[in-house]
Amino acid sequence: MSPAGAAISAAVVCALLLGSSGAPSSAEITVMGMVYCDICSNNSFSTHSYFLPGVQVKMECTFKVIAPRTAEQIWFSVNRTTNNHGIYKLQLSSVDGVQCARDKQLANFCKATLISSPSSCNSPGFRTTTDQIAVKSRRANACIYSLDPLNYRPPRRDDAVCGTIPQS
Ligand SMILES: *[C@@H]1O[C@H](CO)[C@@H](O)[C@H](O)[C@H]1NC(C)=O
Numbered sequence: 214m215s216p217a218g219a220a221i222s223a224a225v226v227c228a229l230l231l232g233s234s235g236a237p238s239s240a241e242i243t244v245m246g247m248v249y250c251d252i253c254s255n256n257s258f259s260t261h262s263y264f265l266p267g268v269q270v271k272m273e274c275t276f277k278v279i280a281p282r283t284a285e286q287i288w289f290s291v292n293r294t295t296n297n298h299g300i301y302k303l304q305l306s307s308v309d310g311v312q313c314a315r316d317k318q319l320a321n322f323c324k325a326t327l328i329s330s331p332s333s334c335n336s337p338g339f340r341t342t343t344d345q346i347a348v349k350s351r352r353a354n355a356c357i358y359s360l361d362p363l364n365y366r367p368p369r370r371d372d373a374v375c376g377t378i379p380q381s
């Protein structure tokens with residue numbers, strides 16, 4: 214059997230086993246976050262900051278998979294681009310074996326890392342996320358993971374806009 218054939222067979226067997234367990238066996242998962250231009254380079258979204266469209270972000274997620282006899286993890290990485298509101302988003306439907314709404318806070322975890330910015334605001338500030346907020350619906354086994362905001366800084370701090378006292 215080809216590797217692809219074996220993988221499909223394994224997936225079918227898993228689906229059958231999970232289907233017979235009676236528990237909700239697939240999850241709806243949304244992972245999202247935003248990127249802004251930290252105009253005064255003080256890691257805050259101030260009056261002059263704005264959301265950055267077109268930013269490439271690498272997202273990596275680990276999910277705990279619950280199968281009858283095994284506990285496994287799935288790990289994956291995808292790249293996304295922020296929309297006009299500076300938002301990047303990954304939506305996964307029917308993720309077999311993941312019970313995101315029941316697991317403890319850190320059993321399922323995603324992080325995002327800046328890759329590139331198309332604008333002149335392109336000096337990385339907060340480069341990678343360190344935390345996430347999870348909103349869970351147990352009944353629907355649906356979860357939204359909202360990641361820490363990321364930011365880029367302009368190459369130079371504009372004293373006319375930000376004041377002359379440099380901030381950390
Ligand atoms: C995401 O982008 C990075 C940097 O360009 C690249 O190294 C990586 O292979 C990309 N990952 C995917 C899944 O395309």
Ligand SMILES: *[C@@H]1O[C@H](CO)[C@@H](O)[C@H](O)[C@H]1NC(C)=O
Nearest residue numbers: 253255257259260374375376
């Ligand atoms: C960052 O700098 C801007 C401009 O000087 C200021 O308005 C804002 O309050 C500062 N934010 C923090 C957290 O210091």
